[in-house]
Amino acid sequence: MSHADDEHEANIPATTAWMPGTIPGSSPGTGMTGGNRRNFLRGALAATLIAPGVTLNVFGANARPAGEPASTKVRWGLLVDVNKCSISCDACVRACNAENGLTGRSETDAQWIRKVTLNNSATEEIRSAPVMCQHCASPPCVDVCPTGASFKRADGIVLVDKHICIGCRYCMMACPFKARSFVHEDHDDQATHAPRGKGTVEGCTLCVTRVDAGQKPACVEACAKEGGALVFGDLNDPGSEISKALRQYPAAQLRADLGVDPGVFYAHLK
Amino acid sequence: MAKQRYHRLSDHSLPFWTLILLHGLAVAAGVASALYIESHGHGVTGMNNQIVWGLPHVFAVFLIVAASGALNVASVSSVFHRLVYKPFARLSGVLAIALLIGGLAILVLDLGRPERVFLTLFHRNLTSIFAWNIYLYGGFVALVAGYLYAMMDRRLSNDPRATAVFGWAAFIWRLILTTGTGSIFGFLIARDAVSGAIMAPIFIASSLLYGLAFTVLVLLTMSIETSDILCTKELIGKFRGLLALFAATTLALTLIAHLTKLYAAPTVAVELFLLRDGGIYPIVFWIGQIGLGLLAPLLLLAVMKSEASNVAELAGASILFLFGGLAQMYVVIIGAQAWPLNIFPGFEASSSFGDGAVATYAPTAPEFFLGISGVSIAMLIAALAFRLLPVIPQILANEAKA
Numbered sequence: 216m217s218h219a220d221d222e223h224e225a226n227i228p229a230t231t232a233w234m235p236g237t238i239p240g241s242s243p244g245t246g247m248t249g250g251n252r253r254n255f256l257r258g259a260l261a262a263t264l265i266a267p268g269v270t271l272n273v274f275g276a277n278a279r280p281a282g283e284p285a286s287t288k289v290r291w292g293l294l295v296d297v298n299k300c301s302i303s304c305d306a307c308v309r310a311c312n313a314e315n316g317l318t319g320r321s322e323t324d325a326q327w328i329r330k331v332t333l334n335n336s337a338t339e340e341i342r343s344a345p346v347m348c349q350h351c352a353s354p355p356c357v358d359v360c361p362t363g364a365s366f367k368r369a370d371g372i373v374l375v376d377k378h379i380c381i382g383c384r385y386c387m388m389a390c391p392f393k394a395r396s397f398v399h400e401d402h403d404d405q406a407t408h409a410p411r412g413k414g415t416v417e418g419c420t421l422c423v424t425r426v427d428a429g430q431k432p433a434c435v436e437a438c439a440k441e442g443g444a445l446v447f448g449d450l451n452d453p454g455s456e457i458s459k460a461l462r463q464y465p466a467a468q469l470r471a472d473l474g475v476d477p478g479v480f481y482a483h484l485k
Numbered sequence: 486m487a488k489q490r491y492h493r494l495s496d497h498s499l500p501f502w503t504l505i506l507l508h509g510l511a512v513a514a515g516v517a518s519a520l521y522i523e524s525h526g527h528g529v530t531g532m533n534n535q536i537v538w539g540l541p542h543v544f545a546v547f548l549i550v551a552a553s554g555a556l557n558v559a560s561v562s563s564v565f566h567r568l569v570y571k572p573f574a575r576l577s578g579v580l581a582i583a584l585l586i587g588g589l590a591i592l593v594l595d596l597g598r599p600e601r602v603f604l605t606l607f608h609r610n611l612t613s614i615f616a617w618n619i620y621l622y623g624g625f626v627a628l629v630a631g632y633l634y635a636m637m638d639r640r641l642s643n644d645p646r647a648t649a650v651f652g653w654a655a656f657i658w659r660l661i662l663t664t665g666t667g668s669i670f671g672f673l674i675a676r677d678a679v680s681g682a683i684m685a686p687i688f689i690a691s692s693l694l695y696g697l698a699f700t701v702l703v704l705l706t707m708s709i710e711t712s713d714i715l716c717t718k719e720l721i722g723k724f725r726g727l728l729a730l731f732a733a734t735t736l737a738l739t740l741i742a743h744l745t746k747l748y749a750a751p752t753v754a755v756e757l758f759l760l761r762d763g764g765i766y767p768i769v770f771w772i773g774q775i776g777l778g779l780l781a782p783l784l785l786l787a788v789m790k791s792e793a794s795n796v797a798e799l800a801g802a803s804i805l806f807l808f809g810g811l812a813q814m815y816v817v818i819i820g821a822q823a824w825p826l827n828i829f830p831g832f833e834a835s836s837s838f839g840d841g842a843v844a845t846y847a848p849t850a851p852e853f854f855l856g857i858s859g860v861s862i863a864m865l866i867a868a869l870a871f872r873l874l875p876v877i878p879q880i881l882a883n884e885a886k887a
């Protein structure tokens with residue numbers, strides 16, 4: 216799987232730097248891989264980032280300086296503490312929709328994050344948890360994508376390059392978590408940092424522009440005001456909040472048996 | 486044996502023009518539908534974020550699978566030296582290319598961004614079986630075209646080695662191609678209904694069946710059009726036997742696949758869904774795919790007498806086999822998506838995004854027209870080739886009576 220990833224990365228044309236901000240703890244020039252990934256993404260979002268105002272949030276305390284690649288030393292991840300997630304709350308979903316300008320008719324609306332109600336078949340206990348792109352380390356969506364539009368950044372964030380997505384929907388067929396949506400119609404009310412193209416596929420970006428600017432994803436921020444069930448951070452950094460939490464109580468990846476190694480963990484899921 | 490002569494179709498009969506007109510109308514409707522879907526977005530189809538591949542994929546995959554099988558007649562003549570099929574090798578090659586182009590056209594027109602299809606030439610992901618299929622399809626057309634050239638070129642056709650080399654290459658290529666198409670589904674690890682290695686052999690067996698059924702129907706149409714008995718008594722007997730063999734193989738492999746999944750714990754639920762509880766899918770499976778699509782035509786073949794005058798059963802069986810093929814694709818492609826993904830084992834899941842629920846799919850007219858136009862595109866390409874190239878064999882009257 217990793218060999219395949221390397222091959223894929225080698226196909227990415229090297230272009231000039233784009234990504235604003237830096238990742239905490241990353242050192243300059245780490246890994247060509249990261250550079251290629253980042254440059255790849257440049258094509259995806261460059262057009263919108265030229266828009267004035269977007270660069271304002273770049274220089275947060277933990278921001279990654281412009282021109283520096285995303286680093287393989289970092290692996291961004293999420294932890295969902297099911298105990299703290301209330302069935303009636305959908306703050307994360309609303310925050311994501313607002314952040315990314317997701318609207319649409321209900322039959323074909325895009326859902327980058329959704330609340331799933333879970334009825335334990337054995338105990339009849341009812342729980343709930345959000346499901347978004349799991350930012351898999353071995354993402355099937357990336358493996359099957361014919362053009363390489365689906366790609367994984369060095370820091371583990373899985374994205375779609377909307378400029379080379381041909382809308383074949385093979386990634387949607389391959390994703391084990393139904394984490395992607397197809398844009399079924401035109402949308403006028405788009406957020407500048409999250410362009411949406413009719414006929415292409417999209418999904419949770421782990422709020423990449425926010426993360427690169429040193430902020431937390433919108434859903435995590437919104438959840439902090441409610442149950443505080445979502446923890447975001449660097450899975451590779453033992454001192455990060457998420458790593459500490461993962462050491463404190465056991466958490467599992469969804470469908471670990473499939474071997475795709477999600478970057479999202481669920482704690483107290485029983 | 487006298488040298489086989491071929492001719493081009495010159496003047497057409499009224500029924501033939503009518504057929505051409507109908508196919509032309511279907512293609513026009515397909516193109517209009519594609520433009521409509523393209524400009525409004527896939528929201529005007531029955532597809533949604535649960536059922537992402539709809540009717541166009543059903544037709545497209547069906548045609549692509551049939552394409553490699555259509556080469557069958559050519560393969561058995563060049564690769565296995567069955568002389569009785571030799572006069573039809575050209576027709577079989579033309580049909581293979583036509584069906585493939587018909588299928589691919591639909592696949593491309595159903596993309597979210599069809600105008601970007603050429604991006605696949607510059608941006609390739611070599612881990613993608615989809616990307617590989619693009620090469621497989623291109624290579625198939627090139628090899629079959631070379632094969633046709635080797636058969637038609639005056640100088641090359643005198644050298645049996647040239648035909649043999651191209652014949653073998655095309656034969657091997659088509660096996661890989663069908664395996665590649667089947668593997669598109671085999672790679673979907675989380676889709677309980679279709680993941681697994683058995684998909685590839687099923688696709689190979691059914692490709693032989695659908696390809697031959699198309700060949701038989703085109704041959705019979707050409708017999709009427711040229712007032713020449715293209716299907717000799719001997720040939721009809723052979724087609725009957727081959728169709729029965731391929732149908733029985735497809736049936737057996739399909740049953741094995743379902744039985745294996747029925748006895749494996751993780752897939753038993755989806756099997757019960759497809760075979761018993763799933764509403765439209767068991768109906769399409771049992772009545773469409775198995776009953777009308779395999780058993781009924783097998784019965785027709787069993788009772789028919791192998792006489793040249795008795796082609797109605799052969800034609801009827803071929804049409805039913807093709808119908809069954811569409812039913813098979815419907816169950817495999819749509820049924821597999823309708824069944825919910827098991828994201829939280831041990832829980833009953835529900836959400837606003839169809840978790841834990843069977844997805845509904847109501848195809849709309851545009852996607853149906855787009856799908857069916859693939860068949861018509863293939864038939865029009867074949868008709869054009871029959872007019873431009875010496876493809877149709879001239880059967881000597883005494884041979885036909887023999």
Ligand code: SF4
Nearest residue numbers: 348349351354356390
């Ligand atoms: S959850 Fe789905 S879309 Fe996200 S990385 Fe994994 S396979 Fe890809």
Ligand code: SF4
Nearest residue numbers: 360380381383384386
């Ligand atoms: S829909 Fe786009 S991102 Fe998904 S596999 Fe196809 S080209 Fe790749």
Ligand code: SF4
Nearest residue numbers: 311419421422432434
């Ligand atoms: S990380 Fe951002 S894009 Fe992903 S679900 Fe949360 S708010 Fe939405």
